[in-house]
Amino acid sequence: MDQSRDNATVAALRAAGVAVSELPRVDSVVLSGPSGELLLPGDLILAVDGEEMSRPEDVGEQVRSHAVGDAIVFTVLREGRETQVTITAAASNADPTIPVAGITVTRGYRYSPRVTYGIDSNVTGPSAGLVFALGVYDRITEQDLLADAVVAGTGTIDPDGRVGSIGAIREKIKGAERDGATVFLVPEGNCAGIGGLDTDLQLVKVATLREAIAAIQLINEGNSTEVPTCG
The missing domain is CATH 3.30.230.10 (Ribosomal Protein S5; domain 2)
Known part of the structure; x- marks a missing residue:
């Protein structure tokens, strides 16, 4: 979703008193990295290795608790469905002893209403x-x-x-x-x-x-x- 619409939806729901919960969200994925074609931008991260996630920082901390080569299990919400994705931690380019998942994580939101914009998709910004x-x-x-x-x-x-x-x-x-x-x-x-x-x-x-x-x-x-x- 265009960021302006995403922000507008969350702001409007909150103003109307509709429950909105914050979750880490996959912002980008390195296609050649361990999460390529496994995790997708927009995935909401519910848990990593069964540990519930509430902040973007939580995801990085959990990944770094592993060793390079370990399997890491992500539980994500994708298009309204919960699914599990297992990746293999890779070595950081900056430090080969540090495990990475090959993703960037930002703040995301979970809410019940389904909001669509019935206007030209080119009207953004x-x-x-x-x-x-x-x-x-x-x-x-x-x-x-x-x-x-x-x-x-x-x-x-x-x-x-x-x-x-x-x-x-x-x-x-x-x-x-x-x-x-x-x-x-x-x-x-x-x-x-x-x-x-x-x-x-x-x-x-x-x-x-x-x-x-x-x-x-x-x-x-x-x-x-x-x-x-x-x-």
């Missing part, structure tokens, strides 16, 4: 993260978050719901205005770069997904004066 998260939140909660408002916005998002700055903010605001939006969600870090931009849009300052949700709710209730803005 970090700056779409906030809008993706709002769309997911709107679909999984009972309230009609957007109601009749035409809301635009931009900003990266991380799994904890923090909104980050993006480039070309002035151009994006003008594009949203041209397309009929009345509200534009601006990452807090971008407010200083707007300057004296001439626009009729309500420029709402947000630092987190929860702030964006609260701002839209206030606007729908007619309490726009309580909404934080840029400038």
Whole structure:
């Protein structure tokens, strides 16, 4: 999954109170290494040698507890199914006494809902993260978050719901205005770069997904004066 969609999904589920658990995830695999064609990017690592894993660091520690040539058993969650994969520890290029699995591991997430994006697969990129998260939140909660408002916005998002700055903010605001939006969600870090931009849009300052949700709710209730803005 595109990283912006993955982050947006996790942030939206958490904002909606849906349980999300963290697990180590295979980020990349050295095809010529011991895990080539055995472990796959995206695999969630549940256990190594029967020991439950909760952090990426746990995986490395367990691998290094072996000797080069040992069999290491990974229990992984792949496309919703639990499976076991056995690899043979190889020697590190930096130190032949250190065993390696030939993978990089990062933070991953496990949750029950299945989320798909019914939009063009080419619509990706970090700056779409906030809008993706709002769309997911709107679909999984009972309230009609957007109601009749035409809301635009931009900003990266991380799994904890923090909104980050993006480039070309002035151009994006003008594009949203041209397309009929009345509200534009601006990452807090971008407010200083707007300057004296001439626009009729309500420029709402947000630092987190929860702030964006609260701002839209206030606007729908007619309490726009309580909404934080840029400038």
